Amino acid sequence: MLRSYGIPCMVLARRAPPRIVAFRGSIGLKEDRGGGVTAYRYPDSNVFYRKLGRSYPRVVRGEGCWLYDEQGKDYLDAVGGAYVVNLGHSNAELADALARQAREFGYLSATAFTHGPVEELARELAATLPGDLDKLYFLSSGSEAVEAALKLARQYWVEAGKPGKHRIIALAPSYHGNTLLALSASAREQYKLPFREWLVDVTRIPAPYAYRCDCRGADAACPTCSGTALEAAIRRAGADTVAAFIAEPVGGSSTGASTPRPEYFRMIREICDRYQVLFVADEILCGAGRTGTWWAVDQYGATPDIMTMGKGISGGYAPLSAVAAPERIIDVIAQGSGSFLHAQTFSFHPVACAAGLAAVRLLKRDRLVERCARLGRVLHERLAALTRLPHVGDVRGRGLLAGIEFVEDKTSRAPFPRAARFAEAFTEAALEAGLVVWPNVGHADGVNGDLVVVAPPFIITEQEIDQIVTRFTTAHAAAVSAVKAGAR
Numbered sequence: 001m002l003r004s005y006g007i008p009c010m011v012l013a014r015r016a017p018p019r020i021v022a023f024r025g026s027i028g029l030k031e032d033r034g035g036g037v038t039a040y041r042y043p044d045s046n047v048f049y050r051k052l053g054r055s056y057p058r059v060v061r062g063e064g065c066w067l068y069d070e071q072g073k074d075y076l077d078a079v080g081g082a083y084v085v086n087l088g089h090s091n092a093e094l095a096d097a098l099a100r101q102a103r104e105f106g107y108l109s110a111t112a113f114t115h116g117p118v119e120e121l122a123r124e125l126a127a128t129l130p131g132d133l134d135k136l137y138f139l140s141s142g143s144e145a146v147e148a149a150l151k152l153a154r155q156y157w158v159e160a161g162k163p164g165k166h167r168i169i170a171l172a173p174s175y176h177g178n179t180l181l182a183l184s185a186s187a188r189e190q191y192k193l194p195f196r197e198w199l200v201d202v203t204r205i206p207a208p209y210a211y212r213c214d215c216r217g218a219d220a221a222c223p224t225c226s227g228t229a230l231e232a233a234i235r236r237a238g239a240d241t242v243a244a245f246i247a248e249p250v251g252g253s254s255t256g257a258s259t260p261r262p263e264y265f266r267m268i269r270e271i272c273d274r275y276q277v278l279f280v281a282d283e284i285l286c287g288a289g290r291t292g293t294w295w296a297v298d299q300y301g302a303t304p305d306i307m308t309m310g311k312g313i314s315g316g317y318a319p320l321s322a323v324a325a326p327e328r329i330i331d332v333i334a335q336g337s338g339s340f341l342h343a344q345t346f347s348f349h350p351v352a353c354a355a356g357l358a359a360v361r362l363l364k365r366d367r368l369v370e371r372c373a374r375l376g377r378v379l380h381e382r383l384a385a386l387t388r389l390p391h392v393g394d395v396r397g398r399g400l401l402a403g404i405e406f407v408e409d410k411t412s413r414a415p416f417p418r419a420a421r422f423a424e425a426f427t428e429a430a431l432e433a434g435l436v437v438w439p440n441v442g443h444a445d446g447v448n449g450d451l452v453v454v455a456p457p458f459i460i461t462e463q464e465i466d467q468i469v470t471r472f473t474t475a476h477a478a479a480v481s482a483v484k485a486g487a488r
């Protein structure tokens, strides 16, 4: 008998579970193979998709930097999915490491036990981390790591006898995740709007985003580009209310791989020390070798108090993130309440840690961070050609992380109006051309702005980099035509 649980039975009975049939490669095309005609899109499937208005190609195989859908179409995964697949798809050593661990034990409660993978992974990562950061707390997603890092900063100040220090300062534009505290720290108004009443107030300073700064990043005295804007913000808020400043050492999606001036984070370090504010470096996107050094912050000679990592640390073979902190911070809690108030069922997950351990060991054994730095130079040299395209305003970044910003007018740097949806049109055109990139919008002024980021696996070859440029050029022409056609 169908029980309604208060929902009219008519609604429950409205649609029988659909049978999924093949999606035909190019977006929007569907094929009926008899019965339950549908495609991989809402509401034809039982999946509640991220985007409810588009069809999804179904991927059946991945190899190195490539993905293949069920129609045999190939996609050059130029952004490792979401800055995650640093070691390429279908790596047999990683797959074996996961299987080995699952055969021993798949899950343990981190409240009761510890295990080999978490101990070894923490030791391997600690050896790569700057300064005194050598204690690691493992979680699953980047958002969780940011939540935990900010809560650690807050709990530290409470237990250190300074309970007034609660305020967070963050950059604009910025992104630090989608759970409520991480979203509060993010300057993504379009994501925040419906949840405004649930979010905490976070103080903002402008991000060091040279392409959009009046000084173009060239003025060492510019408060935004030098970092002194942080000092002014702390003084305005009152240092005894500020717990932490959070920033990405190299901008991720939000500023399209913008790199601050070389002295920026030394200035941030100095200011944080002067006002007793904890500096939290969010390396979820830019860390784990992505910018050509183990951690992006290594390139500034400044050590954060707390660091978050995620995405690439397991190469994407299992959801894994972590918070790193020094003894001088953890000790305050060890000698105070005795436990960090952020427990989650899947923290320190054995299979996820086994994936992380295998990934980190592979990065070290095959010297893939060094390879990332070398191939990064090739990537930037080849991508420079894209600035000749009519709507590419800037190409920037470091290592195998590159942002390409689109503008309507290259001289004035005026962005396309948001209504043109250029980044979306480009991303769909790129997928059609067999190229996976990551789009971002709104960075130019909070509403307008279109960019895409590429961040390929560290195993990419020079020939594959050339393929990125070719496919990008095709997608650019198609997106310009689509946007012009839409405007008519």
Ligand code: PLP
Pocket: 141, 142, 143, 144, 146, 175, 176, 177, 178, 248, 252, 253, 282, 283, 284, 285, 286, 310, 311
């Ligand atoms: N921090 C940064 C810099 C990110 O780029 C992201 C995700 O893109 C996050 C945090 C949140 O990570 P996740 O999506 O794994 O929750």
